[in-house]
Amino acid sequence: MRGRAPKGSAPWALILILAAFCTLGAIHSVVIPLFEAPDEIWHFSFVHVLATQRALPVQSSEVKDVWLREAGQPPLYHLTAALLVAPLDMSDFPGFVRFNIAHPAIDARSESESPNVFIHTPHEAFPYRGAVLAVHLVRLCSVLWGAGAIVGAYLVARELAPDRTGLAPVSAAVAALNPHFVFISSVVNNDAAFACLCTLVLWLSIRLARGTGRPEAEGVRQRPGSVLALGVLLGLALLSKLSALALVPLVALALALTWWRERDTRSLLARGCAVYGLAALVAGWWYVRNWALYGDPLGWSVWILDLPEHRVGLVELARQLGHVGMTFWSPVDDLFPPPVFWGFGLLLAMAVAGWCRWIVRIGRGEYECADGLLLAGTWFVLLLASLVRYMTITPSAEGRFLLPAIASTSLLLVLGWEAVVPERWAKGAASALGVGLLALCAASPFFAIAPRYPLPLIDSIQDIQAMVPFEGGPLGDVRLLGVGVEPRDAQAGERVHVTLYWEAVGAPPADLRSVVRLWTAGGRLIGQRDSVLAGEVYPPDLWRAGDIVRDVYRFEMPGSGPALYRVSVSVSSGDESLGSRSSANAFKLVPPPLSGEITRPLAYNLDDKVALIGVHVADDPGSPGGALVATFYWRALGEMSEAYTVFVHLVDAHGVLLGQGDGPPLGGDYPTPGWSPGEELADTHVVPAGAGLPAGARLSVGLYRVEDGTRLPVYASTGARIPGDAISLDLEGMLSAPVQP
Numbered sequence: 001m002r003g004r005a006p007k008g009s010a011p012w013a014l015i016l017i018l019a020a021f022c023t024l025g026a027i028h029s030v031v032i033p034l035f036e037a038p039d040e041i042w043h044f045s046f047v048h049v050l051a052t053q054r055a056l057p058v059q060s061s062e063v064k065d066v067w068l069r070e071a072g073q074p075p076l077y078h079l080t081a082a083l084l085v086a087p088l089d090m091s092d093f094p095g096f097v098r099f100n101i102a103h104p105a106i107d108a109r110s111e112s113e114s115p116n117v118f119i120h121t122p123h124e125a126f127p128y129r130g131a132v133l134a135v136h137l138v139r140l141c142s143v144l145w146g147a148g149a150i151v152g153a154y155l156v157a158r159e160l161a162p163d164r165t166g167l168a169p170v171s172a173a174v175a176a177l178n179p180h181f182v183f184i185s186s187v188v189n190n191d192a193a194f195a196c197l198c199t200l201v202l203w204l205s206i207r208l209a210r211g212t213g214r215p216e217a218e219g220v221r222q223r224p225g226s227v228l229a230l231g232v233l234l235g236l237a238l239l240s241k242l243s244a245l246a247l248v249p250l251v252a253l254a255l256a257l258t259w260w261r262e263r264d265t266r267s268l269l270a271r272g273c274a275v276y277g278l279a280a281l282v283a284g285w286w287y288v289r290n291w292a293l294y295g296d297p298l299g300w301s302v303w304i305l306d307l308p309e310h311r312v313g314l315v316e317l318a319r320q321l322g323h324v325g326m327t328f329w330s331p332v333d334d335l336f337p338p339p340v341f342w343g344f345g346l347l348l349a350m351a352v353a354g355w356c357r358w359i360v361r362i363g364r365g366e367y368e369c370a371d372g373l374l375l376a377g378t379w380f381v382l383l384l385a386s387l388v389r390y391m392t393i394t395p396s397a398e399g400r401f402l403l404p405a406i407a408s409t410s411l412l413l414v415l416g417w418e419a420v421v422p423e424r425w426a427k428g429a430a431s432a433l434g435v436g437l438l439a440l441c442a443a444s445p446f447f448a449i450a451p452r453y454p455l456p457l458i459d460s461i462q463d464i465q466a467m468v469p470f471e472g473g474p475l476g477d478v479r480l481l482g483v484g485v486e487p488r489d490a491q492a493g494e495r496v497h498v499t500l501y502w503e504a505v506g507a508p509p510a511d512l513r514s515v516v517r518l519w520t521a522g523g524r525l526i527g528q529r530d531s532v533l534a535g536e537v538y539p540p541d542l543w544r545a546g547d548i549v550r551d552v553y554r555f556e557m558p559g560s561g562p563a564l565y566r567v568s569v570s571v572s573s574g575d576e577s578l579g580s581r582s583s584a585n586a587f588k589l590v591p592p593p594l595s596g597e598i599t600r601p602l603a604y605n606l607d608d609k610v611a612l613i614g615v616h617v618a619d620d621p622g623s624p625g626g627a628l629v630a631t632f633y634w635r636a637l638g639e640m641s642e643a644y645t646v647f648v649h650l651v652d653a654h655g656v657l658l659g660q661g662d663g664p665p666l667g668g669d670y671p672t673p674g675w676s677p678g679e680e681l682a683d684t685h686v687v688p689a690g691a692g693l694p695a696g697a698r699l700s701v702g703l704y705r706v707e708d709g710t711r712l713p714v715y716a717s718t719g720a721r722i723p724g725d726a727i728s729l730d731l732e733g734m735l736s737a738p739v740q741p
Contacts, residue, residue: 017154020438022147024186024442025186027445028187029140029186031449034135036115038189040188040189043073043077044138045070046078047138048082050082051083051088057071058293061301067094074240074242077190077240078190080141085138088131090131093131099117100119101535102114103117115332119537142184142189146195149406151172152196153406153407153411156171156206157171159203159210160373167415173437178403178410179331179444180328182441184403190241198379201234202379204229204233205254206375208227208254209257209372227271227274227275228278230275231276232282234247235282238283238287242303255275257374311392312392317388317392321388323399325348326344332449336448340440350416350421351413351415354416377412380402383404383405456552457548458548461501461548468485468583469482470482470581476571477508477509478502478571479505481501481502483498484586485565490590491592495555496555496557498516500553501549504544507543507545510539511532512540513571513573516528516568517569518565519565521563521566522666533551561670562588562591562670563588566585567582591679598613598615599616600614601613602614602727604717606703609712610636610703611634612634613635615630615734626688627689631682632684635678642707643664644703646665646701647702649700650687652696652698653694658689659690661686665683666683702726711725713725714727
């Protein structure tokens, strides 16, 4: 990776990197659904206004127009995009835009997990037309801005180490293959344009600082074009985003480093006037306009008008910085599996270790371009400080706000890795890193981004796994085929996904709604959801005859159990009820672990189907006539296809019935066909007992079949069958109050 490049040699590595970046960007621009990228709808709306009205909008200082949410941005990116799409007919915008009103970004009270903020219709499909075509053209324009930033990253690294041929291509590749930078450079957003201009300003600042006091660099120092270009680019950056204000002190530092080496105050003043004067000529009109319209050169009061009040403390700020680090690489939370982020964390740790070694080398004077590194590091620190300040007043913990420092970050990362990787392995490590990042960027559109926004369509009913069918005909223009639940065996407090499968038999109306309810087998309602069918992704008015649509509802399971559950669905259109359907038992809440020790262990086997392993009996103080509360602890031994009822008889010493508490297990919520071998559960029954119990009172317990009353055979631990298949439990010593003598 070391060595001097032949003079005038073509930067073939950079050309290949740019080709890869532009290809990846073009693919992303097609795969990413319209307006699902951060703020894309508002950026395009600003472009649309500029292209159609041919003027900058004036914003209200009292109520902000939601469609002009980004109109407070410096307009360079939007003006160039507007020039590109102005000839197109965009009259369909915003008419075709449909918001997903169930998304938390639209309704803060929503608990929806659907990632799409918008409903995507066939209007967005290829061949593109109208405003959809305009969006895709502007996206390609963003790719070109991103490519400019990659060129800038290459130039920055080459400027810092012109005699090290490997540093610039590797640094540019790390920048170009950052998955988030590829993503944000593929959508309608001014971040890529800002990154391009910031990177070029950084490059020229480093050239300015390095081109002084060195005879071999006199050509650079005496060439005024670099100074003039720096002023123009600084002005353009100030017209691209407010964060560009952090470039002003960066350029001042470059000028100060120049003066430190030359000690020529006159040249310093001349260069400073040229750079800042040109920047003011290029960008000053925007800030003067803001001052005149809003009494604020930044237009900040109008910019934050619709933002909620937001304050964070140091602890929360530190936590959010961790999220910033993750989203510097990933455009969406949880887009990549955890090992990918572990890999990025390892690379960062290696880089930090390498920086420590670089600091020692610079302190010893072993690195001649410390001023360039100082500028690159300062730009990152300035941008980070700007982000931290922004995070304290707005919810903005996003790594993309650090992407304008992509040249600095990629260069510093590569230098850090280089300091800890043995030189004999450096070339192989750089190749492996490049291949890994390329594979990640190439795979993410197809295996990470596209799967986040699938249409909920199923090719055939045969493709549905583990579906409990519904009986009955169509409900208006749809037929309810069945329901699937994941997981089928839920834990208390766990979230379950109830998926309904619909078939369109006609042209359903847009207002087709369903009320989905969960019922226990004993008839208790434990939750319901009311919504438009598949309304978060694919509303009914988009359905075509023959479509099989997956419609998902989420329920939090109650904190107690066990129980079997069925699903009922009622369908309506407007005020008209179209009917309802109910499933068989579809899933269950498994028994929680038995808490505490069983106070009175037992060992009775009921036909190898179930065992009675314990009992607890207590008085019921809330019963005015006197009652016993008996809890039986059962263990399922085998599958039971038939429903059994528990009989609980209170008898005296002569077998005379005093009271009984027969009933299905768990009040009917968990019938025996739902029991799985190995499950243990506590089953409580209340038995009327009168004012007092006579001496010798006992409980007679067992199970019988509902259809014909046949009892399950009962065997003691010795293997002997119990007479009458009824377990006899002596109450003496089991109650807090003694029985009557």
